[in-house]
Structure formats: structure tokens, C-alpha cells
Amino acid sequence: MAPQQDIVVGIDMGTTATKVVAYRADGSLVATASNGYPLDEPVPGHAEQDPAKILEAVYAGVREVVGEIGVERVAGISFSSAMHSLVGLDAAGEPLTPVVTWADTRAAEEAERLRDSGSGLALHRRTGTPVHPMSPFVKLVWFRENEPELFASVATWADLKGWVLRHMTGALVVDHSIASASGLMNIHTLAWDAEALDIAGIMPEQLPELVRTRHVLPQLTDEAVAATGLPAETPVVAGAGDGPLANLGVGAVRPGVAACSVGTSGALRVAVEKPAVDPLGGVFCYALTEDRWVIGGAINNGGVVLDWVRGEVTAGEAGLSTAQLLDEAYTVPAGAGGLLMLPYLLGERAPRWGGVARGAYVGLTRSHRRQHLVRAAVEGVALQLTLVKQSMEAAGIDLAEIRATGGVMKHVLWRQTLANAFDSEIGMPQGQEGSGFGAALLGMEALGLIDSIDVAAELVPVESVVTPREEDAEVYAELRPIFDRLYTALLPANVTLQRIGQNLPLRN
Known part of the structure; x- marks a missing residue:
């Protein structure tokens, strides 16, 4: 490798945009580009993408970054991608279906049926993936049962x-x-699971070859060379999923160091050396490398909850910013005046992985004002993440340190509420590019530019620490079991409300 080839390009294919970043081995960012694309929802419950548009976004981003840094400096490229996607290909390798994304819920009924079967939890424990509509396994069951001709082709x-x-x-x-x-x-075993494939109705030959995340593909196609400007011999590192790579990107890669991210949605993940799932199946377990895994849970409802509340409680009041609403809510004591919000506006994932959760305010009175509604929304997201934390602890995971990232963390209310709800110090890492940086680091290790991905802990130092307030932590400790029980208590009502909302007949 020539001395000047000191940069790895990380390509992070997200739900609504692909971000391309270029990093040196010392962790310094050299260049970045982002190109967006739509998330199509042709019918309720479907969330799809055109793979050709994403490929063009990848090409455009790489072309822009390489043009800025110079092709002679690129040691290789490495990939991150949103997880749980599925696309059916024909014999020539071209799509017969759109990309069905993690956000697609068309397979909710199939997921509930599989979860209620005797094999649901056992499948989760073996595969690390909850039996949930997001799972490609469950999506395959949906295709087999609902589009058999397409499935067969x-x-x-x-x-x-x-x-x-x-x-x-x-x-x-x-x-x-x-x-x-x-x-x-x-x-x-790092092999395809025979029972899962049997239930899905596919053969191992219908799936791609399994490779290590550090696997290097040594040659670009003529198409890629023309589209990116890179030479054909540019090494391509297979890379990993965006969740595990997000941990790497914030330096939460050593056992016991958790990453809590809250953007539109949210997640809590911790790195471990061996795969495991808690006895009740409350957490997922995904690979970063063959000897480093992440255990945790993702929630559907993060900052999107506050966006909804803001839209509804500020109607007709132009110019009121989210920051101003949060400033108002910060004056309200913990507990929001005895008001709880179940923040399940988009259903929910961890730790129950059910498909029928709905949002609710509980305890609402005439004395509550919009600052209480806003505070309860923030607290609801934080309390949901504490339930994920409990499931991780039930899996035997010791969370020695928590690092928090995400756009909402810029406001003190979000930061302090999380620290209080977790009753734990929360470190705020210096700015970085998350999964894209994680992909670049994994690529650096695969290409021999760094000794180990463990250097991430030093490359992403903690900038500040938020300490929990004891009196507020006690309030959340009292509210947590009530918040938890409300999910189960409202479940029968939510099943009926969901069917009414979808104009579906009641079942006997």
C-alpha cells in the first residue's frame, strides 16, 4: 500500500439518505457528502425504496468525496447500511421487488402469529432477531403467503x-x-438457521454467501469505476449494519460501554464478546465482528414524538421553536405534574416487540398545560429506553458506561431526563459521523491501517458528562413500573382501536 493511501471512505446507506465520509486513521474527518431519496409508502403499512435511487446516491456521494480528496489517497471503501431490508432478485440479480425496509409493517399479523407459536422465542434466541414485522424472516413469510407467484419467481x-x-x-x-x-x-454457528428457512419457505441457495464484516472484495466493476472515479483495484470492505457500527462510531465498542442514540427513533446498545439474548426475548443481538456483538433494543419513537406534540399544541402560534417548547417544559418538575405519556405513535419495538402499541396520555387533567404535555413526551421516551436497559440487564449485561448521541441531545431537558431516568451518568462524545465513521474504522482494521477497532474509544473522547439528580431519579423509579404496566393494561383496547382504525372487522 502506497504511503499516501491513508484515507478510508465510509458509505452509510440510511433510511432517507446515503452519507459518504472520508477519514484518516487518526480519526480526523477529511470530506463528507450526503444524497437523499424517498421512503415510499404506496399503501398503509408498506415502507419501500427504489434500490436504483440508492445506488445512484452511493455513486454520487463517493464521486463527490473522491473528487475532493483525490483518488490517490483512497486506501479503500467500507459500508454501513440500515438493517432488516429485503429485496427479491431474479436470476440475473436484478430486483423483482422494491427494497422492503425496517419500517415496513405489512407483516404484523404474521409476526403476531409466529410470536404466539411455540417456536417464536426459540427462533429469537437462536437468530438474535426478534420475531417482529421489521424482520426479513417475517417479511418472507408474508411474501410466501400473500404474493405466492412473485415469491416463487x-x-x-x-x-x-x-x-x-x-x-x-x-x-x-x-x-x-x-x-x-x-x-x-x-x-x-454463523450459518443459516434450518428451521427459520423452512418456515420462510426458502432454500440456502436462495440467499447470498455469508462473509465476515471485515471481508475484502478486491475488485470494482467497470460500472463502479465509471460511476465513482475510483480505480478498479480499490479494496471494498463488506462492512456491517448501521446499529453496531453506530456503537463503533461513538467509541462504545468495549464490553460494558453502551451507546444511547435518540434521533427520530432511539436505541440502546452495548458491545459484548459473545452473542446472547435475555430469557424473555426483550433484546436483539447483532454482530459487529465475529468476536464483537451488540446487544440492545431499538424504539420507534424518539424525537418524532416531540415533533408531533409541537405540531398539535402550537397550532396558530407561528415562530415558536422546539427549543422554546423544551425550555418551557424544563421549568416543570420531574413527573410532569402526574402526567404520563405512552409515546407509541409509531407502534413500538423493544422490549416487547409487539405490533399493536398505541400512544396515550394518562393522568390528564384541566390543570395540565402544554409544558406538561411536552415534558411527559420527553419522559415517555426516556422511560421506554429504561425498559430496554432492564432487558439488557436481564440478559446479564453490566452497563458500566453510557454514551449518548443524537440530534435531540443538544437540549438540556433531553440530556438530563435520560440521565435521571437511567439513574446513571451519561457521557456526551465529541462530534462524529456515527455509522459512517464506524464503517471507516472497520475498513481501516480490515486493510491494516489500524491494529484494532478498539482504538475508537480513544478516537472519540467524551466531551462532557451529565450527572443524574437524585430526587428526579427517585420520581422516575416510582413511575417506571406504572409506565411498564400500562402497556399490558391498554393492550386489549389498543387491539380493538387498531382494527377500527384500519376498518377491519372484529374477530371472534
Whole structure:
């Protein structure tokens, strides 16, 4: 490798945009580019993407970054991708379906049926992936039962990153990280799970080749060379899923160091050395590398809850910012005046992984004002994340340190509420590019530019620490079991309300 080839390009294919970043081995950011694309919702419950548009966003971003830094400095490229995607390919490797994303809920009924079966929890424990509509395994069941002709015509079922890699390298592969989020791979053997494939109705030959996340594909296709400006011999590292790579990108890669991210949605993940799932199946377990895994849970409702509240409680009051609303709410004591919000506006994932959760305010009185509604929304998100934390602890995970990231963390109310709800100090890392930086770091290790991904802990130092307030932590400790029980208490009502909302008949 020539001395000037000191930069790895990380390509992070997200739900609404692909971000391309270029980093040196010392962790310094050299260049960045972002290109967006739509998330299509042609009918309720469907959340799809056009894979060709994402491929073009990848090409455009790489072309822009490489043009800025100079092709001679690129040591290689490495990938991150949103997890749980599924696309059906024909015999030539071209799509017969759109990319069905993690946000797609069309398979909710199939997920509930599989979860209620005797094999649901056992599948979760073997594959690391909850039996939930987001899972490609459950999506395959939906395709088999609802579109049998299309299902029969698919030669290969792949993920979005696998399809992009096929165009860029000619190889159709899936890394252990993305596969561990498919519900189809046994996380203990790193092989396809026979029972999961049998239930889904597919053969191992219909899935891409399993490879390590540090697997290097040594050649670009003529198409990729022309589209990116990179030479054909540019190494391509398969990379991993965006969740595990987000931990790496914030330095939460050593055992016991958790990453809590709250953006539109939210997640809490901790790195471990061996795969595991808690006895009740409350957490997922996804691979970062073959000897580093992340255990945790994702929630559907993060900052999106506050966006909704802001839209509803500030109608007609132009110019009122989210920051001003949060400033108002910060004057309200913990507990929001005896008001709880169940923040399940988009359903919910961890730790119950059910498909019928709905949002609710509980305890509402005439004395409550908009600052109480806002505070309760923030507290509801934080309390949901504490339930994820409890499930992680039930899996035997010791959370020695928590690092928090995400756009909402810029406001003190979010930061302090999380620290109080967790009753734990929370470190705020210096600015970085999350999953894209994680992909670059993984690529650096695969290409020999760094000794180990453990250097991430030093490359992303903690900038500040938020300490919990004891009196507020006690309030949240009292509210947590009430918040938890309300999910179960409202479940029968929510089942009926969901069916009414979808104009579906009641079942006997």
C-alpha cells in the first residue's frame, strides 16, 4: 500500500439518505457528502425504496468525496447500511421487488402469529432477531403467503447493501452483521438457521454467501469505476449494519460501554464478546465482528414524538421553536405534574416487540398545560429506553458506561431526563459521523491501517458528562413500573382501536 493511501471512505446507506465520509486513521474527518431519496409508502403499512435511487446516491456521494480528496489517497471503501431490508432478485440479480425496509409493517399479523407459536422465542434466541414485522424472516413469510407467484419467481433474497455490493464488485454476499439482523442466521454457528428457512419457505441457495464484516472484495466493476472515479483495484470492505457500527462510531465498542442514540427513533446498545439474548426475548443481538456483538433494543419513537406534540399544541402560534417548547417544559418538575405519556405513535419495538402499541396520555387533567404535555413526551421516551436497559440487564449485561448521541441531545431537558431516568451518568462524545465513521474504522482494521477497532474509544473522547439528580431519579423509579404496566393494561383496547382504525372487522 502506497504511503499516501491513508484515507478510508465510509458509505452509510440510511433510511432517507446515503452519507459518504472520508477519514484518516487518526480519526480526523477529511470530506463528507450526503444524497437523499424517498421512503415510499404506496399503501398503509408498506415502507419501500427504489434500490436504483440508492445506488445512484452511493455513486454520487463517493464521486463527490473522491473528487475532493483525490483518488490517490483512497486506501479503500467500507459500508454501513440500515438493517432488516429485503429485496427479491431474479436470476440475473436484478430486483423483482422494491427494497422492503425496517419500517415496513405489512407483516404484523404474521409476526403476531409466529410470536404466539411455540417456536417464536426459540427462533429469537437462536437468530438474535426478534420475531417482529421489521424482520426479513417475517417479511418472507408474508411474501410466501400473500404474493405466492412473485415469491416463487425470486431466485435470490438479498438485502440492500448486498445488492449495491453486487453492482460495485460483482459479488453477491451478505456480511454476518446484516445476516444477524435477518432472523435467518444462527448467531451461535454463523450459518443459516434450518428451521427459520423452512418456515420462510426458502432454500440456502436462495440467499447470498455469508462473509465476515471485515471481508475484502478486491475488485470494482467497470460500472463502479465509471460511476465513482475510483480505480478498479480499490479494496471494498463488506462492512456491517448501521446499529453496531453506530456503537463503533461513538467509541462504545468495549464490553460494558453502551451507546444511547435518540434521533427520530432511539436505541440502546452495548458491545459484548459473545452473542446472547435475555430469557424473555426483550433484546436483539447483532454482530459487529465475529468476536464483537451488540446487544440492545431499538424504539420507534424518539424525537418524532416531540415533533408531533409541537405540531398539535402550537397550532396558530407561528415562530415558536422546539427549543422554546423544551425550555418551557424544563421549568416543570420531574413527573410532569402526574402526567404520563405512552409515546407509541409509531407502534413500538423493544422490549416487547409487539405490533399493536398505541400512544396515550394518562393522568390528564384541566390543570395540565402544554409544558406538561411536552415534558411527559420527553419522559415517555426516556422511560421506554429504561425498559430496554432492564432487558439488557436481564440478559446479564453490566452497563458500566453510557454514551449518548443524537440530534435531540443538544437540549438540556433531553440530556438530563435520560440521565435521571437511567439513574446513571451519561457521557456526551465529541462530534462524529456515527455509522459512517464506524464503517471507516472497520475498513481501516480490515486493510491494516489500524491494529484494532478498539482504538475508537480513544478516537472519540467524551466531551462532557451529565450527572443524574437524585430526587428526579427517585420520581422516575416510582413511575417506571406504572409506565411498564400500562402497556399490558391498554393492550386489549389498543387491539380493538387498531382494527377500527384500519376498518377491519372484529374477530371472534
